[in-house]
Amino acid sequence: MDATLQSALATAVERFVKGGVAEARLSAEVLLAHAIGRERVYLFAHPEETLTPEAGRSFRRFVGERLNGTPTQYITGRQEFFGRNFMVTPDVLIPRHETEHQVETVLRRQPGARHVADIGCGSGAIGVSLALERPSYDLTLTDISPAALRVARENAAALGAKVRFLCCDLGAALAPAYFDAVVSNPPYIPIEARERLPREVRDHEPHVALFGSGQGNGIYRRLIADAERILRPGGLLSFEIGYQDLETVSPMFGKDWRFIEANQDLAGWPRVLSAFFHPGGIGL
């Protein structure tokens, strides 16, 4: 007898639970909806519908991939970020919900900005969202990975964001004293932590997005130095830090930085560090 949506779902959930897949039911629902080319809600409205042989084959393949550790988002090719769907491929980090705080921080702390740079843009999640949320921002997105930039470019085009892209090391190709805001979610995981990462992350997400070039904490120092070169006086730097990095990173802001803020993510960890660049102090 052919499987119905309901029975196919139940089988997949059981396999996921046995296979130790996190969020077994949600993953199975998302993959089944993807296999039949519908939104998840369709599954609840049509549980008795029969799965076509072709959709059944796709679903079994997706379930196998997920059991092998491939993140659901690389199977479906998409992830929602700040209310929009971004295409993701194994060339880019899957944008995380906590990174949405970066978008909120720039909008809140530098609403009147004109020139904004997103350094290490990956899928383009932060920069494209900022461009769409605040059309008066003029966005430049950089990444060291040409493959990631191709994905970001496609996302910008699909979502209708007019932004420019540069392939360079952090902000190396950006004009000096030009930007009103610089935002970044840099690769900050120390390479020593590699084995402690979930296999979905360690074996599937791009290592250049996780560990950078093995710089660990050094990436923050380089980012702050770059920001000091490319920000105009009064410009904002906002970046994401690892959940235990606040004490190490906040002293990296030198005397030219003011109004340093550390904001927490929903789990209560300080994850967003932001500050204004005032070289020589704030004039009266």
Ligand SMILES: C[S@@+](CC[C@H](N)C(=O)[O-])C[C@H]1O[C@@H](n2cnc3c(N)ncnc32)[C@H](O)[C@@H]1O
């Ligand atoms: C943690 S991911 C963040 C991606 C995206 N901004 C997001 O939040 O989903 C870091 C990104 O920085 C890029 N990257 C790593 N080292 C870099 C460097 N030295 N200069 C520029 N980009 C770099 C990686 O290719 C990756 O796309």
